[in-house]
Structure formats: structure tokens, C-alpha cells
Amino acid sequence: MASGYRSRIADGELRACLASAGAVVNEGPKACGKTRLAQQLAASTVLLDVDTAARQALAVDPALVLAGPRPRLLDEWQVEPALWNQVRRAVDAVEAPGQFLHTGSAVPADDAERHTGAGRFSFLRLWTMTLRESGAGQGGVSLAALLAGEPPSCPDPGPPATTWSRCVRWTCNGWMGGGAIPGGWEPCCAPSAATSPPK
Numbered sequence: 001m002a003s004g005y006r007s008r009i010a011d012g013e014l015r016a017c018l019a020s021a022g023a024v025v026n027e028g029p030k031a032c033g034k035t036r037l038a039q040q041l042a043a044s045t046v047l048l049d050v051d052t053a054a055r056q057a058l059a060v061d062p063a064l065v066l067a068g069p070r071p072r073l074l075d076e077w078q079v080e081p082a083l084w085n086q087v088r089r090a091v092d093a094v095e096a097p098g099q100f101l102h103t104g105s106a107v108p109a110d111d112a113e114r115h116t117g118a119g120r121f122s123f124l125r126l127w128t129m130t131l132r133e134s135g136a137g138q139g140g141v142s143l144a145a146l147l148a149g150e151p152p153s154c155p156d157p158g159p160p161a162t163t164w165s166r167c168v169r170w171t172c173n174g175w176m177g178g179g180a181i182p183g184g185w186e187p188c189c190a191p192s193a194a195t196s197p198p199k
Contacts, residue, residue: 008133010037010126018071021122022091023100028126034103035075037126042101043069048083049076062086070099077102091120 014037017024026034039045046054046065057064058080066072066086077083087100102121131137141152 005036005040006129006133006135008033008037008129010124011040014038014041014124017122017124018098018101021097021120022094023087023102023121024071025102025121025123026126027123028105029128030105032126032128034105034126035073038073038075038101038103042071042073045073045075047075048079055080058083058086063090066090066100071101072099073101073103075103076105078104088120 014024014026018041026038028034046068048054054065062083063086065074065083074083074087084102087102091099130139132139142150146152
């Protein structure tokens, strides 16, 4: 894995998707880590939003863009929606899982000529990091364990390390890169009654 990469629950989910489908579409809001996650498992990458040569090659011979070590990450694939059907054909030709990764924040307009992807594509919805994944939480309670019927077990951690004002700042400013900024974040809203915990 890349230096500085924080492991996520979605790492295992993406591995499972790659093991079961020829192509995986990694969807989610902007800046939630879709590309970074996919890069951990990709053997090669094409950045379609900035690689004009790759986009030009698609117009000449799509196989040029699909060629390369696999799984091949096609980042911001929606920039060239015609790529979808090309990937479907490539998956059909190989008949093996784990061939391609698609990432993108936008979804192209519906197109009657674009295949649904049924039987070839698996879809993984990614969200922002959990508090535990980001290093701000301890993960004392496991949702998977609770769903499996195990009783909750969480020792008293003592005074909370996360203050109310930090929660307000995280809510106002979001999470992206916040853990790496010394001293935390500057709140986007002026201190007021809103930054005091409810009574």
C-alpha cells in the first residue's frame, strides 16, 4: 500500500468485488477517497480527466487505453462514457474477475446504447472515513459483531478525547486532510451558542 494510506473497511469490500466481477465501479461523493482506495489494488492507472493522450487514443482504438497490467484503474471514466461498453467487451473476452476498476464522482447521462453492466460490473459505494479509520475513534463497538448477535462490550474510556467544539468543526469543515493539520481546524462558524454542548 502507498505510504501514508490508512486502511479502511472498504479495502476488504473492494477486494471481494474484484474477486467476483470482471469490473468494479467505485462510486461516491467527491473527496471521499475513491481513487486512493482503488490505487491500492490497481496494477496500472489511467487518469482520464487529465490524460489527453489517453482520451485521443480512445477515439482511434479503445484497446490502447485498456491495455496494461490488470486490474487497470480507469479514473474519472465518465469523462469518456463510451469506455463503459469497451470495458464490458474486454471483460467478456477474458472471462476472469478483477480486470478493471472504474472511479468517478459524476454519473454520465443515461444512454440507451450503454449496456447496464449486468453480469460484468460490481458496484461499491464509498463514503467518507469513519472516526476509527481516520484515527479519531477507538472502534470499541463493532457493528458487524452487533449484527452477528454478539453482546456489546466497550470499557469506559474515561473523559472524551473528542470535544464538542471539534465535533462542530468537523461538521462545518468536513474531514478531508484534517488529521494532518497540526492544531486541528479553524471553525467555519464563529463561536456561539452553537459551539457549546446541549444541556
